[in-house]
Amino acid sequence: MTSTRTRAADQDAASTPGDEAVPHAGLVVVGTGFTGLAMAHALQQAGIDDWLVLEKSAQVGGVWRDNTYPGIACDIPSHLYSLSFAPNPDWPRTFSDGAQIWDYEQRVARDLRLAERTWLGEELLEARWEAGPARWRLRTTTRELTANVVVDGGGVLAEPRLPAIPGIEDFAGTIFHSARWNHDEPLAGRRVAVIGTGASAIQIVPAIQPQVARLTVFQRTPGWVIPRNDRDVTEAERRLLRRVPALMKLQRGWQYVYRDGVLWKLLAHRGSRRVFERLSRAYLRSQIADPELRAKLTPDFEIGCKRILITNRWYPALAQPNVHVETSPITEVRPHAVVTADGAEHEVDAIVCATGFHVTDPPAGAVFHGRDGRSLAEVWGDSPRAYRGVTTAGFPNLFRIGSIGTGTGHMSHVMQIESAVRYVMDALATMRARGLGAVEVRGDAQEQYARRMHEMARDTVWATGGCSSWYLDAGGEPSAVWPSTAWHYRKWTRRFDPEAYVLTPAPAP
Numbered sequence: 001m002t003s004t005r006t007r008a009a010d011q012d013a014a015s016t017p018g019d020e021a022v023p024h025a026g027l028v029v030v031g032t033g034f035t036g037l038a039m040a041h042a043l044q045q046a047g048i049d050d051w052l053v054l055e056k057s058a059q060v061g062g063v064w065r066d067n068t069y070p071g072i073a074c075d076i077p078s079h080l081y082s083l084s085f086a087p088n089p090d091w092p093r094t095f096s097d098g099a100q101i102w103d104y105e106q107r108v109a110r111d112l113r114l115a116e117r118t119w120l121g122e123e124l125l126e127a128r129w130e131a132g133p134a135r136w137r138l139r140t141t142t143r144e145l146t147a148n149v150v151v152d153g154g155g156v157l158a159e160p161r162l163p164a165i166p167g168i169e170d171f172a173g174t175i176f177h178s179a180r181w182n183h184d185e186p187l188a189g190r191r192v193a194v195i196g197t198g199a200s201a202i203q204i205v206p207a208i209q210p211q212v213a214r215l216t217v218f219q220r221t222p223g224w225v226i227p228r229n230d231r232d233v234t235e236a237e238r239r240l241l242r243r244v245p246a247l248m249k250l251q252r253g254w255q256y257v258y259r260d261g262v263l264w265k266l267l268a269h270r271g272s273r274r275v276f277e278r279l280s281r282a283y284l285r286s287q288i289a290d291p292e293l294r295a296k297l298t299p300d301f302e303i304g305c306k307r308i309l310i311t312n313r314w315y316p317a318l319a320q321p322n323v324h325v326e327t328s329p330i331t332e333v334r335p336h337a338v339v340t341a342d343g344a345e346h347e348v349d350a351i352v353c354a355t356g357f358h359v360t361d362p363p364a365g366a367v368f369h370g371r372d373g374r375s376l377a378e379v380w381g382d383s384p385r386a387y388r389g390v391t392t393a394g395f396p397n398l399f400r401i402g403s404i405g406t407g408t409g410h411m412s413h414v415m416q417i418e419s420a421v422r423y424v425m426d427a428l429a430t431m432r433a434r435g436l437g438a439v440e441v442r443g444d445a446q447e448q449y450a451r452r453m454h455e456m457a458r459d460t461v462w463a464t465g466g467c468s469s470w471y472l473d474a475g476g477e478p479s480a481v482w483p484s485t486a487w488h489y490r491k492w493t494r495r496f497d498p499e500a501y502v503l504t505p506a507p508a509p
């Protein structure tokens with residue numbers, strides 16, 4: 001194992017009464033994706049030293065480390081999809097690809113000297129709140145530690161969701177999820193099935209289509225597609241950005257204003273959604289000549305209900321002679337074939353499951369056990385709750401960032417993460433200033449907030465657009481989304497609001 005003990009953990013290892021062998025940290029951050037990086041920066045800026053980071057992988061990074069599928073790219077412009085404190089003049093494309101974003105995350109981690117404080121290869125497996133000493137007891141892959149505060153940055157689109165199809169476990173060929181690409185099993189020359197037609201599949205299919213012998217795309221619901229205005233950034237442009245960093249702020253500011261001020265309003269309004277739908281249909285007509293295929297690819301729900309697919313390569317790839325779009329539902333997987341409801345048996349050598357993620361039922365649900373011993377998943381049931389997208393009643397000193405109630409369809413998730421980080425930092429400052437050992441959001445404040453969220457979401461396209469999506473929880477509520485602008489979320493997370501919390505003084509030393 002390559003993990004590094006932090007100063008905080010080393011110094012305190014023997015200082016927790018009755019627990020001499022177990023290291024203790026004031027604060028533990030889970031994950032080294034954008035949340036981990038933003039938290040590390042904020043803690044350093046605040047001069048807080050007693051913290052460490054747990055990272056389940058052997059390398060830093062988040063979803064951009066884990067997703068290595070062919071064609072992976074971001075559909076948000078690069079200068080907006082960056083951390084505010086680490087602008088990058090060297091983005092090589094206006095919409096960067098996955099490897100470039102992971103390189104960026106690694107560079108920021110190096111600049112923050114994150115390795116000195118990170119236990120690599122240590123997945124958080126269990127966390128239990130101990131009320132007496134007001135701390136979390138954490139069990140990781142190989143160790144145990146305690147912490148007063150936990151900030152979970154485990155991610156929202158992180159845990160692969162595999163389809164529950166009868167017989168799938170007996171498939172004899174290669175099978176993997178899009179987010180866990182198996183590079184040891186090349187697909188060139190093979191008959192490949194791709195299950196799913198979401199944001200991941202529309203990038204994978206065009207990338208593998210030229211190499212595979214035959215590609216069958218199993219589509220349950222066609223998405224709305226609009227073209228992506230992507231291009232290389234010239235060396236001269238990059239030089240200019242290095243010389244005049246203010247230009248990066250300007251680009252970021254413009255993209256932010258366009259998305260939050262214009263795009264959000266357009267997507268929130270039914271009339272302008274109709275215009276987007278007409279444009280998308282015109283784009284489909286211009287790309288797909290075959291009327292039968294066009295009919296298969298025409299969505300039957302409102303644009304914006306599912307994430308809009310931004311790509312120039314999806315339709316041209318589907319029109320290639322070695323590609324077949326299958327719309328009959330999958331009923332079974334046999335050792336060498338996928339069977340559909342129309343009785344057809346599609347022989348394949350490999351299956352790529354581009355079937356999305358556990359969003360409103362994340363693994364963290366089973367990891368964290370709160371004040372009464374119940375897990376987050378047990379407390380949440382079908383409808384996960386997070387006050388201001390961050391805290392949950394019954395789970396003192398646990399801050400989860402960028403997960404429940406923070407997703408947007410139009411904005412960079414990195415901005416949402418940085419807003420939540422500010423809220424957490426203000427909570428920590430309040431705890432220090434008031435000598436608090438624990439803060440726990442009050443149940444009534446959380447319920448009031450959830451009602452407000454549901455009211456705000458009730459008329460949005462996520463709830464009314466006639467589709468199912470990862471934005472919705474098992475109860476059909478759009479729990480995963482923040483139903484307003486990113487500016488609004490920033491405003492709501494600007495200050496920690498102690499009046500919504502049960503405040504417990506720190507236990508006597």
Ligand code: N01
Nearest residue numbers: 073074075163196197198199200201220221307354355356
């Ligand atoms: O997952 P998804 P994704 N049988 O949940 C289908 C982000 N992202 O990995 O629509 C057959 O969107 C399912 O069908 P249906 C982005 O936020 C960002 O593609 O439920 N099909 C759907 O077509 C995105 O929204 C980038 O009817 C089954 C697909 O699988 C999010 O990640 C790039 C099935 C799942 O789509 C998730 O995207 C990539 C089954 N049993 C991803 N089960 C950027 O560019 C599921 N499906 C930033």
